[in-house]
Amino acid sequence: MGGKILLASIDIPGIREFGVYRASGGYAAVEQALRGMTPAQVGNEVTKSGLRGRGGAGFPTGLKWSFLDRKSDKPRYLVCNADESEPGTFKDRYLMHHLPHLLIEGLIISSYALGVKTCYIYIRGEFKYLVGILETAIREANKNGFLGERILGTDFSLNIYVHPGAGAYICGEETALLESLEGKRGNPRIKPPFPAFKGLYGCPTVVNNVETLATVAPIIRMGGEAYAKIGRGKSTGTKLISACGNINNPGVYEIEMGLPVEDFIYAPEYCGGIANDKYLKAVIPGGSSVPILPADLMLNTARGEKRLMTYESLADGEFATGTMLGSGGFIVFDEDACIVRNTWNLAHFYRHESCGQCSPCREGTGWMERVLYRIEHGAGKMSDIDLLVRVAKNIEGNTICPLGDAAAWPVASAIRHFRREFEYHVKHPEVVKNTSHGALNYEVESMIPDSGTGVNYW
Amino acid sequence: MQNDNIIQHPQFIREGKQVAFAPGTLKKVHELILRYPEGQQKSALLPLLHIAQEELGGHLSVDIMDYVASLLGIQPVEVYEVATFYSMFYLDNMGKYVIEVCRTGPCALAGSEQILAHLRDVLEIKPGETTPDGIFSLREVECLGSCGTAPVMQVNTEYYEKLTPGKVDRLLEDLREYANKNKPGGSTWVEKFC
Missing domain, CATH: 1.20.1440.230 (NADH-ubiquinone oxidoreductase 51kDa subunit, iron-sulphur binding domain)
Known part of the structure; x- marks a missing residue:
């Protein structure tokens, strides 16, 4: 099972509990960052890793962090976007369900890098059962000194709170999410000002997707440069892809960026081919919002190259003959789909x-x-x-x-x-x-x- | 400011009932409010409405919304505008078990239309309606984020996945039995927040 970074420890029994997670090397990245690195160094590693936002837009995370208004004397906030509502996408749910501590670990390191003392996880209300799992993980981390006042004896303090939404797709948009978190209707704000300057309660705020923030922990563990070596070109690292539709094995898969789309659809360790021995008709590869592509354009670009699972390759041909990696919600249609x-x-x-x-x-x-x-x-x-x-x-x-x-x-x-x-x-x-x-x-x-x-x- | 004439919409009928959380819940609610910075208590509105809906009768009556507004020190209209925006808040009386069938893309590919048709046939109600015995309400909802295990539905926010008409029948049977024993359809919001 080489190549797994985020889901490397997912098969360990009881990994959801703090003790098991810690024993398998969990929270080592927190110790490493808080004891041996300055916040700027942590930010540097993330920039070097080439990590891009996993929520859909693919914006470089290090760059987004660098926009945060550090001159302001107002408190800063980190908001974790767990409002996963894009049709076809269920990777964050899977991640939080199985590895809640990986997310907490990523949140602690990111908060340290950004100088944040309060972090909110905005989770969609339908995922009520996950609220309990996350709250338990937060309580465990608190009890073991990884959250709360003076974490690991350093000057750094952090509180993480879970905040449920109530059924609104639009609240996955970062400014609508902030409005919702403030107890209002989820109407997106006009940008600029961007949340990095005026976000939650008018304070400098970073909003990142669950998968993005969880990835920060392994990046610190292995180093930004090592992470950047995985993947292909500007699409570094691995990506969680949630595959569904008319395939034999629907589910969440961690793939190294650069895997050919054809392999992803037909390899037995991934989608396992089209269900009921039918033919592939079309794919929406990045959640329902990205353009749908017919089978031939999905497997090969208009220039005849093999289509790969990267931001660039999927977008090859722009909207005329291309699509987007988006959130990784991979919806497959067979020949009978209308x-x-x-x-x-x-x-x-x-x-x-x-x-x-x-x-x-x-x-x-x-x-x-x-x-x-x-x-x-x-x-x-x-x-x-x-x-x-x-x-x-x-x-x-x-x-x-x-x-x-x-x-x-x-x-x-x-x-x-x-x-x-x-x-x-x-x-x-x-x-x-x-x-x-x-x-x-x-x-x-x-x-x-x-x-x-x-x-x-x- | 509470002027009864402002609210004319049929859903907005103030029944004049006294509503309040049980003392245990109220303690939890005050803890929740403290999670947000001084002066930003309004942030706790969505969690509070979830708890209120669950503990105070299954839907948000005007009395309940007014009560939540008083807890947070905000105007009632600030609660109404939020309660009407989010699909998880019900303004009408709902059945004991609210069945919400996902209708979006991947679930439709996997046969959610047949599941919904089956529920309509068995319960003899349309989406948006409640059975006469008050046990079941049926709703169509958008993507529940469980596309890999489609078709999916939620009953009182518990997930039921990879559905078939047979599974639905067995579930309805179980729920009817639960209703007789007065069991809730799942764990509560207050239990989730620790």
């Missing part, structure tokens, strides 16, 4: 999760959903397809936060690569209507008149 239905499903998601602050997103996501609904349910027009492209284009880039882009990209890319499937839906309304299955039959009966015209959706 792209139109999936696009409608995701459009419903974004309409539901739009906070409603910016008109293009609030209105546009609803329009896209309704147009997709009528195409999927046999009441679409040919002009609807171009209408969707236009609406998506008018949302993209015209909103305060990236949720607008995230809603537009799946629709635009599905039409870009699967236009013929959309056209088929329009041309064959009877076939489409009859293949609708499951729960939606109820809606189809009541909401679309037999004539197929005039959809009374709402």
Whole structure:
């Protein structure tokens, strides 16, 4: 099982408990950092490691830390973004469930580097069972002198608190998360000012993803330069990929950056191929917000090179023939999956999760959903397809936060690569209507008149 | 300032009931409030609403929201605007067990539509409704972050994964039995915070 960094100790029985984690070399990085390094040295190691934000944007973590306003006399905060709500992504949940102490360890070292005395873990409310696991881990760390006042006899003090959200995808956006943490609605803030200057309670704040912060511990243990040697190019280290959809082995896998996508999908130690001996049709490789790619473009780039699991390779060809690594939510579609239905499903998601602050997103996501609904349910027009492209284009880039882009990209890319499937839906309304299955039959009966015209959706 | 005329929406009916946390819960609540800096007690709003919803009747009535506002020293409207934003807070009366079926992409690929159809058939209610005996409420929710074990649903925030109609039937049977014995559907928020 070589090459595992984050999940190296996951198979040790009882690793969730402090004693077992400590005995397997846990919290050694905390001792190493607090006793032998200055905060600036810790920051340097993270910069040298080339670690990039694992939440989706892939922004260099060391650089993000360097923006923190260190001249301000206000308290600084570190907020761990555990509001994992991106469809297809469940890696942070897995990490926190099995290795809560690895996250705590990463939080202590990061807080030390940033000069933070209070750290909040903002976890989505649905993960209530994890709140108990994290609180237990925090209490254990406290009891053993790794949290609280004067950690390990140094001048450094830190408290970590778990804060549950309450079911809002938008709170994964860092400024919406801060609003929510302040006890408000999760409406994203206009940037600048960036959280590094005005974040939580108007104080300098760093917001990082769970996986990013957990990775800081092994980086300190092995050194930034050694970490940077793993992976490929600017995509250093390993990445947790949560694979789901029509594959034989759904689950969370730690891969070294640079693994060919084809190997990831078909190797028995990863996804294990497409379920039920079917063929690969398409993949959304980085959570539902990134563009969908058909099988041929997913396995090889438009230039004919093998597509690799790195930030750069997945983005090769930009949005015309590429996609993004995003959060690592790897959703696989087999030959039978209906792209139109999936696009409608995701459009419903974004309409539901739009906070409603910016008109293009609030209105546009609803329009896209309704147009997709009528195409999927046999009441679409040919002009609807171009209408969707236009609406998506008018949302993209015209909103305060990236949720607008995230809603537009799946629709635009599905039409870009699967236009013929959309056209088929329009041309064959009877076939489409009859293949609708499951729960939606109820809606189809009541909401679309037999004539197929005039959809009374709402 | 509490002007009854401000609130006209049918969901916002102030019943005038006296609500309060049990002393043990109240102690925990005050500890939670102390986790946030001086002057920022409002931060504790989401955790408090979770606890209030769970311990004071399964949904957030106006009386409960007013009570939470008084605990935090904020205006009631600051609570209303938050309670109406987040999908985990219920403003209407809910059943004893709230069944929330994930409907988003990966779960739909794995058959969540059939699971939901099955629940509708068995419970004879639509999403958003409660059975007449008050035991079950059915809701469709967005991604629960359990896509590798789809299809998934939550009952009172406990996860039930890799569902099949048969599993759903067995679960409903168990829950009906629990309801007779007056058992809660899972562990509480207060237990989670230590």
